[in-house]
Amino acid sequence: MIRKLDHELEKSLIIKSANVRLETVKRIHKVGAGHTGGDMSAADILIALYTYMNVNPENINSKTRDYFILSKGHSAEIYYEVLAEFGFFEKKRLDSLGKLGSEFGGHPTKNIPGVEANTGSLGHGLGIGVGIALGLKRDKMKNQVFVLTGDGELAEGSNWEAAMAANKFELDNLTLIIDRNYLQISGKSENVMPLEPLDKKMESFGFKVLKINGHDYREIFEALNSSFDGKPKAIIAETIKGYGIRDGEGIASWHHMVPNKEQVIQMEIDMKRIVEEINNV
Numbered sequence: 547m548i549r550k551l552d553h554e555l556e557k558s559l560i561i562k563s564a565n566v567r568l569e570t571v572k573r574i575h576k577v578g579a580g581h582t583g584g585d586m587s588a589a590d591i592l593i594a595l596y597t598y599m600n601v602n603p604e605n606i607n608s609k610t611r612d613y614f615i616l617s618k619g620h621s622a623e624i625y626y627e628v629l630a631e632f633g634f635f636e637k638k639r640l641d642s643l644g645k646l647g648s649e650f651g652g653h654p655t656k657n658i659p660g661v662e663a664n665t666g667s668l669g670h671g672l673g674i675g676v677g678i679a680l681g682l683k684r685d686k687m688k689n690q691v692f693v694l695t696g697d698g699e700l701a702e703g704s705n706w707e708a709a710m711a712a713n714k715f716e717l718d719n720l721t722l723i724i725d726r727n728y729l730q731i732s733g734k735s736e737n738v739m740p741l742e743p744l745d746k747k748m749e750s751f752g753f754k755v756l757k758i759n760g761h762d763y764r765e766i767f768e769a770l771n772s773s774f775d776g777k778p779k780a781i782i783a784e785t786i787k788g789y790g791i792r793d794g795e796g797i798a799s800w801h802h803m804v805p806n807k808e809q810v811i812q813m814e815i816d817m818k819r820i821v822e823e824i825n826n827v
């Protein structure tokens with residue numbers, strides 16, 4: 547499916563992103579826990595995906611829907627906020643986040659409307675996606691499967707087993723998006739477990755590879771719209787961990803840092819400015 551990103555849609559997504567980012571950070575501040583850094587790096591990718599994919603609250607049980615697996619399940623807070631934004635459940639339900647007995651845990655489960663798989667144990671999402679994509683292909687279905695992994699997560703060997711299977715079964719209905727923020731919980735990914743040359747690695751595993759700015763909606767849409775050329779697709783989305791939080795951008799310790807009151811207020815000012823500026827374009 548091709549979905550065109552015109553100027554008006556791009557503007558609306560930038561505004562949505564500013565609002566969703568801010569709401570997520572406020573919620574993390576209130577609850578006192580969350581994976582703030584990776585939430586912020588994945589925000590634009592998630593918003594672009596839910597705009598692009600053929601999946602919504604009405605067709606979530608349909609056999610023709612597109613599938614999305616958040617393999618980096620620890621980015622649950624932004625995922626919940628995006629699912630609510632796209633109408634899978636009322637935003638008010640998120641008020642229970644962080645409370646005992648809440649359906650919204652620190653990692654997503656299938657109890658939550660819109661969530662296709664329980665994730666959070668890293669390195670599992672791509673294998674799940676490969677299985678769904680293979681099943682759809684064998685049933686001659688046209689729907690697509692999308693998987694979002696972290697970059698640090700690629701140190702899990704199960705990703706590479708899944709990648710080999712994606713190549714073997716020529717899964718040209720599977721898109722892997724890698725949130726390439728070059729950081730993971732314990733530091734720089736290239737120090738902890740080097741991935742480069744990541745594009746060449748993915749190519750050698752039989753993927754069509756695209757490298758983009760993961761905060762630029764035009765580039766994300768262009769990559770999603772590009773043809774598969776008979777192969778599974780890997781989009782290396784270069785992002786900034788903590789994007790949008792002044793004190794948190796590009797800092798590994800913000801993996802699960804909770805923003806303080808001043809940082810939330812600063813973000814409120816910054817996000818408001820983004821919305822004002824985009825409204826004047």
Ligand SMILES: [Mg+2]
Pocket residue numbers: 696697698725726727728729730
């Ligand atoms: Mg990372």
